Amino acid sequence: MTSVSDNVDGPPDLTHRQWRMVVLAALGGGLEYYDFIVYGIFAQAIAAAFFPAGAPAAALTLSLAVFAVGYLARPLGGMVSSHFGDRYGRKTVFVVTVFTMSLCTLAIGLIPTYAQWGLAATLLLVLLRFVQGLCIGGELPGAITFVVETAQRRPGFACGIVFALVNAGVLLAAFVNLALGAWLPPEAMLDYGWRIAFLFGGVLGLVSFWLRRNLEETPEFLRIRHDAAQQPVREVVRDHRGAILLGCCVVALTAGFNGLLFAHMPAYLGQVLAYPRQEVAIAMNVALLAMSLSLLAASWLADRMPPQRLLRASSLLLIVGGPMGYALLARGDADLLLVLPLLAIAVAGANGSFAYLLARLFPARVRFSGVALSLNISFTLLSGLGPLAANALIDATGWRAAPGLIVGAVALIGLAASFASRGAGVSRSDARG
Numbered sequence: 001m002t003s004v005s006d007n008v009d010g011p012p013d014l015t016h017r018q019w020r021m022v023v024l025a026a027l028g029g030g031l032e033y034y035d036f037i038v039y040g041i042f043a044q045a046i047a048a049a050f051f052p053a054g055a056p057a058a059a060l061t062l063s064l065a066v067f068a069v070g071y072l073a074r075p076l077g078g079m080v081s082s083h084f085g086d087r088y089g090r091k092t093v094f095v096v097t098v099f100t101m102s103l104c105t106l107a108i109g110l111i112p113t114y115a116q117w118g119l120a121a122t123l124l125l126v127l128l129r130f131v132q133g134l135c136i137g138g139e140l141p142g143a144i145t146f147v148v149e150t151a152q153r154r155p156g157f158a159c160g161i162v163f164a165l166v167n168a169g170v171l172l173a174a175f176v177n178l179a180l181g182a183w184l185p186p187e188a189m190l191d192y193g194w195r196i197a198f199l200f201g202g203v204l205g206l207v208s209f210w211l212r213r214n215l216e217e218t219p220e221f222l223r224i225r226h227d228a229a230q231q232p233v234r235e236v237v238r239d240h241r242g243a244i245l246l247g248c249c250v251v252a253l254t255a256g257f258n259g260l261l262f263a264h265m266p267a268y269l270g271q272v273l274a275y276p277r278q279e280v281a282i283a284m285n286v287a288l289l290a291m292s293l294s295l296l297a298a299s300w301l302a303d304r305m306p307p308q309r310l311l312r313a314s315s316l317l318l319i320v321g322g323p324m325g326y327a328l329l330a331r332g333d334a335d336l337l338l339v340l341p342l343l344a345i346a347v348a349g350a351n352g353s354f355a356y357l358l359a360r361l362f363p364a365r366v367r368f369s370g371v372a373l374s375l376n377i378s379f380t381l382l383s384g385l386g387p388l389a390a391n392a393l394i395d396a397t398g399w400r401a402a403p404g405l406i407v408g409a410v411a412l413i414g415l416a417a418s419f420a421s422r423g424a425g426v427s428r429s430d431a432r433g
Contacts, residue, residue, distance in 0.1 A: 014151050021150045024215055026162040028098040028208045029143045030169035035105040035132065035201045038173045039070070040263075042194035049113045049194075050122050066129050071384040073133025078372035079233050081138020085368035086232035089225065090146045091217045093138060093368075098212055101135040102205025104128045109198030140166070141372035148359040149218035149367075156307060159355035160299020167292040170262065174285055176200060220364045229365045236366040236373065243361040247374025249417035250357050252382060253315060253350040256410030257322075259383030260403055261287070261344070264390050272400060273332055283336035291344035291351065298352025307353035308418045314349035315415035321346050322407025330401035350414055357421055382410065 014022075039046065051062050085093040108128050114121050143162045151158035176197050184193045221228075229235045236244065266284055269275040298310050325343045328334045362370030386406060393402035 014154055018151055021215060022147050022158045022161055023165075024211055025094065025143050025146045025150070026165040028094065028205075028212055029139055029162055030165035030167075030172075031098070031102075031201065031205050031208045033136075033166045033169035034173045035101055035198075035205060037170050037262075038105075038176070038197050038201055039066075039108075039129065041173055041177050042197060045190045045194040046125070048190050050125050051114060066126055068384070069126060070129045070133035070136065071380060073130045074137035075373075075376040075380055077134030077137025078141055078376040079137075079369070080134065082141060082369040082372035083231075083233055085138070085142055085145065086366055087228050087230065089217050089221055090142060090149070090368065091215050093142050094146060094215060095209065095212050097135040097139050097142065098205055099209045101132055101139070102202050102209060104132045104135070105198050105205060106202030109195040109202060137376055138372065141368060141375050144355045144359050144371050144375070145368045146215075146218055148356060149220040149364070152219070154303050155359070156302025156353065156356040157296075157299045159359070160296045160302070160352050163299075163351060163355065164292045164296050167288055167295075171285065171288055171292075173197070173201075174281075174288075178281075224364050227365060229369075232366045232369040233373070236362065236369040240362060240366065240370055243370060244373050244377075246417060246420055247358045247361050247370065248378045249413050250311065250354050250361075250421055251375055251378035252410045252417065253311070253318065253347065253414030254354050255378040255382040256386055257318065257343075257347045257350070257407055259379070259386040260390060260406065261340075263383065264387035264403065265340070268390070268403065269329065269336070272394065273329060275332070275336060279336055283340045286337055287340035287344040290341035291348065294345045294348035295351040298348040299356070300352075302353045302356050306422075307357050308422055310349035310353040311357065311414055311421075312349075312418035314347050314351075315411045315418060317346040317349075318343075318411035319408050319415065322411060323401065323404035326401040326404030326407070330399075361421070 046066075047062065081093050081097060108125065111117075111124055111128075112121050117124075140162075144159060147158035147162055148155040180189060180193045180196060266280055269280045270277050302310055321343065325339055328339055329336075358371055358374055359367060361374075390403035390406055393405065394400060396402075
């Protein structure tokens with residue numbers, strides 16, 4: 001296995017052009033996640049627009065099922081994008097995914113309702129969400145691959161910028177929701193307000209596409225392009241099964257914890273534990289901001305110390321802190337502005353190191369494919385199914401703090417991965433974990 005940053009000679013920092021490439025790559029990920037998350041925020045309005053009236057609860061369930069379609073499409077999208085990314089280059093995939101995602105977002109904001117088009121409107125919505133999921137499946141693996149190969153002297157921090165801007169996309173979606181809610185009455189939000197959020201995201205995505213046209217191919221791909229894999233997905237599955245498994249474990253803590261925090265925590269706090277809705281919304285945004293700043297700090301450290309130690313630190317903190325934090329929340333009177341940000345900061349070591357650790361498990365000729373498989377398997381299983389598992393645990397045990405056991409379990413996987421990845425895919429000079 002090959003290191004991303006083996007024996008690089010020259011000055012210790014990145015050039016202005018390299019930083020610009022990193023930010024452009026990361027910006028697209030943030031905007032694509034805005035597009036993806038904004039659907040969940042406006043699920044109730046989308047249910048009213050695209051599903052038959054008369055059964056609001058069933059319509060909302062169907063709307064959330066369409067949201068899940070986007071998640072299920074991610075592994076397929078990752079395989080398709082990574083095939084082209086490893087065979088023909090990272091840049092082309094990057095430009096195509098953000099352009100396609102933006103068009104889908106604009107289309108969702110413009111398509112007629114069920115009352116106007118009937119079932120055709122619903123089917124078109126499902127198709128657009130599926131295509132969005134395909135794009136997301138290739139976007140983050142592509143961003144990780146691109147930045148570690150572009151910023152070879154600061155790969156850890158470059159990956160941190162990617163995920164900080166992904167979080168910024170989620171924050172932007174929440175801000176747009178709050179702004180529209182303050183500007184429009186509830187009936188207008190259900191009628192057309194949600195469309196404004198999609199149109200805004202689509203326009204921002206097209207701006208990102210225009211900026212991304214100036215991206216240059218990564219130096220590492222240019223070096224190996226004449227030896228590029230002809231069937232990279234098949235090659236990585238055949239020759240790097242152990243790295244894929246280890247990569248899934250490296251990603252497990254981030255995927256499991258973040259899935260519970262973003263997809264399950266708001267409903268859990270509001271519906272199961274009866275915390276005030278506004279208090280939950282404010283605390284979630286503060287936690288997201290704390291997560292973004294702390295993961296940037298951790299990713300800065302990942303270039304200056306063995307990144308396995310950062311993953312190990314978060315794992316140890318959350319083996320204990322995850323169940324403890326949920327136990328505090330389950331009392332019903334916890335200070336959300338204290339508990340949620342502390343949990344978000346505790347996972348910073350994992351969030352700030354996993355992408356760099358993952359990328360250097362695979363050689364350049366199949367790096368995009370290896371990263372995509374590992375990332376999408378973990379996120380689909382743990383982020384996609386984690387909220388369902390959390391609810392099932394609560395129902396089965398009657399213990400309202402039961403989701404903390406899931407956090408503890410993925411933290412144990414992360415701890416094992418921090419030791420198993422010691423020296424994996426790195427040069428002797430880097431194998432210090």
